[in-house]
Amino acid sequence: MNIPPIGIGIVAPSGFGRxxxxxxxxxxxLIAQGHTVHNYFEADKVFQRFGGTDEAxxxxxxxxxxxxxxxVVMALRGQYGLTRLLPRIDFARMADSGKIFVGYSDFTVFxxxxxxxxxxxxxxxxxxxxxxxTAEPVAFxxxxxxxxxxxxxxxxxxxxxxxxxxxxxxxxxxxxxxxxISLLGTEWFARIDDGIVFVEDINEHPYRIExxxxxxxxxxxxxxxxxxxxxxxxxxxxxxxxxxxDFDAMLAYLRANLPIPxxxxxxFGHTPQRVTIPFGxxxxxxxxxxxxxxxxxxxxxIAHA
Numbered sequence: 001m002n003i004p005p006i007g008i009g010i011v012a013p014s015g016f017g018r019x020x021x022x023x024x025x026x027x028x029x030l031i032a033q034g035h036t037v038h039n040y041f042e043a044d045k046v047f048q049r050f051g052g053t054d055e056a057x058x059x060x061x062x063x064x065x066x067x068x069x070x071x072v073v074m075a076l077r078g079q080y081g082l083t084r085l086l087p088r089i090d091f092a093r094m095a096d097s098g099k100i101f102v103g104y105s106d107f108t109v110f111x112x113x114x115x116x117x118x119x120x121x122x123x124x125x126x127x128x129x130x131x132x133x134t135a136e137p138v139a140f141x142x143x144x145x146x147x148x149x150x151x152x153x154x155x156x157x158x159x160x161x162x163x164x165x166x167x168x169x170x171x172x173x174x175x176x177x178x179x180x181i182s183l184l185g186t187e188w189f190a191r192i193d194d195g196i197v198f199v200e201d202i203n204e205h206p207y208r209i210e211x212x213x214x215x216x217x218x219x220x221x222x223x224x225x226x227x228x229x230x231x232x233x234x235x236x237x238x239x240x241x242x243x244x245x246d247f248d249a250m251l252a253y254l255r256a257n258l259p260i261p262x263x264x265x266x267x268f269g270h271t272p273q274r275v276t277i278p279f280g281x282x283x284x285x286x287x288x289x290x291x292x293x294x295x296x297x298x299x300x301x302i303a304h305a
Contacts, residue, residue, distance in 0.1 A: 003146050005034045006071045006302055009064035009099070010128050012041040012051025014106040015079030017129045023076075026133030040064055041076050050081045058085050065097040071302055072149070077129040078105030083179075086113055086188050095120035100149070100300050103127055105202075105270065108175030111279045112183050115173070116190035121280035121299050123148065124175050124198075124268070131274075138272045148276040151301030156275045159291040160265030168226040168261075172283035172296055174198035181212045184219055193224045196283050196294075200231030200269030206250040207242075209233060217258060227261045227285055228254075229294075232269025263287055266294075 008030060010023075017023050020043055027037045040060040047053045052060065064073045086109060094101065095118035101110060102123040111122050125145050131137065148154040173192050174180065177199040183189040197216075201209065216222050230251075238246055255262050263285075267275050278299035286293045 003150055004302065005036065006149075007036045007038060007067075007069045009067060009070035009073045010037065010039045010041055010076055011057075011060040011064050011073060012076040013057045013061055013085060013110070014051065014075065014081035015049060015077045016046045016051040017041065017043065017076055017133075022129060022133035024133075025135070026128055029132055029137070036069065038064070038067060038070055049079065051076060054084050054088075057081065058088055061085075061089065062093070065094050065099055070099060072100045072102060074126070074128045075103030075107045075110075077127050078103065078107060078176075080106055082106050082109045083182060086186075089113065091117035091120075094118075098300075100302070102145075102276075104200075104268075104274075105176050106179060108179040109183060109188065111173075111175055112180065112190050113188035115192070115280055116188050119280075121278060123276055124279050125276035126274070138274075140273045141275075144274070145276045148278060149302045151299070151303060152297060154276070154278060154281075154296045154299075156267070156277070156294040156296075157291065158265040158267065158294075161289065161291075163263045163265065163287045163292060164255075164261045165288050166227065166261050167284070167286045168196065169282070169284045170226040171195040172198065172277060172281050172294070173279055174229075175200070175279070177201045177209065177212050178204065181215055184215065184221075195225045196227050196229065196285050197222070197225050198229045198231055198266055198268060198277060200266075201233055202270035203235040204233060205236045205238075206233075206247045207245065209247075210250045210253065213254060213258070223259050225260050227263060228258065229263045229266045229285070229292075231266040232271045234270065261287075263292060265291065
């Protein structure tokens with residue numbers, strides 16, 4: 001895919017990269033594609049399970065936001081750590097930088113904080129370590145990201161049966177379900193009305209997924225939305241205590257009790273093949289018996305990054 005050369009800044013606001021060879025391979029891959037890479041993560045400054053001390057990780061974000069050579073700031077990886085930084089992130093500075101901030105999983109709290117504090121948009125998209133540094137990169141994931149960056153629209157299609165038929169428009173937002181729940185009641189939980197919510201998670205049992213979605217319902221969030229779209233939920237194991245309560249049983253309960261349509265089949269989450277979603281974009285969701293199409297527009301692209 002032909003895209004203009006861009007400057008990509010790598011930051012580690014959450015976890016660290018355990019294998020420097022992976023990082024070097026990812027940098028070489030991006031350079032081979034014609035881009036420049038500015039790596040703000042320093043492996044020798046890893047602290048505990050984090051990509052540096054809180055001060056160092058905050059400094060990485062600030063340095064990338066201030067660097068005029070950088071158009072896209074990409075998280076090294078997820079795991080945990082951004083929650084510790086939230087009170088100290090200057091989101092106005094992030095928004096004013098004009099950079100496109102990219103990541104998912106733990107980076108969900110950055111998306112939400114940026115939107116809540118400034119109204120600025122970002123990308124729920126690939127991570128540098130697992131999506132560009134891996135020995136066998138997934139072409140679909142990279143190509144979808146590049147397509148999204150080019151704009152001016154980004155279209156995601158899913159061939160899946162069993163979803164309700166509908167056509168709605170609204171602001172697309174969401175991300176990792178556990179991280180969304182962790183922000184409820186804080187100043188970093190963005191108030192978005194008439195939205196299309198997408199969620200995903202890893203290692204979360206169906207009953208815990210249900211419980212978190214009910215918390216979104218009981219807090220009044222879901223009633224203000226147009227639709228809920230479920231991405232990938234994997235990595236859990238059922239036990240005898242479930243007694244037939246599995247993901248399908250949970251889905252049936254949600255569809256019977258939530259006030260908005262619930263769709264499945266979004267290719268997003270902790271899975272190698274993953275779409276990019278511009279968080280905060282204008283979106284149209286059209287679903288029929290054959291699947292659904294999600295069309296997103298009015299979001300930042302490299303044309304004006």
